[in-house]
Amino acid sequence: AAGVIQSPRHLIKEKRETAxxxxxxxxxxxxxxxxxxxxxxxxxFLISFYEKMQSDKGSIPDRFSxxxxxxxxxxxxxxxxxxxDSALYFCASSWDSMxxxxxxxxxxxxxxx
Amino acid sequence: xxxxxxxxxxxxxxxxxxxxxxxxxxxSGNEYVYWYRQIHSQGPQYIIHGLxxxxxxxxxxxxxxxDRKSSTLILPHATLRDTxxxxxxxxxxxxxxxxxxxxxxxxxxxx
Numbered sequence: 001a002a003g004v005i006q007s008p009r010h011l012i013k014e015k016r017e018t019a020x021x022x023x024x025x026x027x028x029x030x031x032x033x034x035x036x037x038x039x040x041x042x043x044x045f046l047i048s049f050y051e052k053m054q055s056d057k058g059s060i061p062d063r064f065s066x067x068x069x070x071x072x073x074x075x076x077x078x079x080x081x082x083x084x085d086s087a088l089y090f091c092a093s094s095w096d097s098m099x100x101x102x103x104x105x106x107x108x109x110x111x112x113x
Numbered sequence: 114x115x116x117x118x119x120x121x122x123x124x125x126x127x128x129x130x131x132x133x134x135x136x137x138x139x140x141s142g143n144e145y146v147y148w149y150r151q152i153h154s155q156g157p158q159y160i161i162h163g164l165x166x167x168x169x170x171x172x173x174x175x176x177x178x179x180d181r182k183s184s185t186l187i188l189p190h191a192t193l194r195d196t197x198x199x200x201x202x203x204x205x206x207x208x209x210x211x212x213x214x215x216x217x218x219x220x221x222x223x224x
Contacts, residue, residue: 033212042200
């Protein structure tokens with residue numbers, strides 16, 4: 001079965017650069033969530049989208065923005081990168097039904113040097 | 114979203130049942146109890162969820178107390194590959210409701 005696809009799997013950027021992370025949800029899933037997991041920490045919710053509209057917002061820095069496109073894939077754009085942005089970034093997707101589970105991708109490991 | 118509390122760590126012998134407790138005393142009526150696990154920096158993996166009835170699937174069983182203030186995830190025959198951090202999450206019924214991860218329980222399965 002198709003899973004959530006994230007790209008790239010690994011990314012190395014320098015401070016003050018920009019990065020774009022992509023998430024391709026499971027087919028027919030219309031809700032996407034983004035999470036950040038720092039070293040030794042638990043996943044922290046950043047932002048979510050439903051039907052291409054932002055549905056919820058968590059602790060996402062102002063330097064980050066995200067959107068969901070017409071084909072339901074989503075991109076997380078990160079600007080003015082800081083060393084503290086080094087983390088695993090997970091995307092999850094779910095479909096429009098009550099009490100349905102969300103499925104996670106394998107993540108993008110971002111290293112800022 | 115209701116806060117959940119879990120023991121930080123547990124051990125379990127391979128082949129034995131692993132029983133992971135979770136307290137969610139402030140859970141609201143429309144919040145489900147979800148369990149996920151994360152194996153060594155992989156993406157969190159869905160295990161099971163339930164509202165008030167006990168649930169079972171190919172991975173685990175979920176036992177929810179009648180007052181819904183606590184639950185137990187049961188892995189009937191733990192294997193070394195079940196070593197992971199297990200998260201108990203109270204989540205609303207709408208599909209756009211986010212999952213809020215707490216600190217979880219680090220389960221170590223030993224030979």
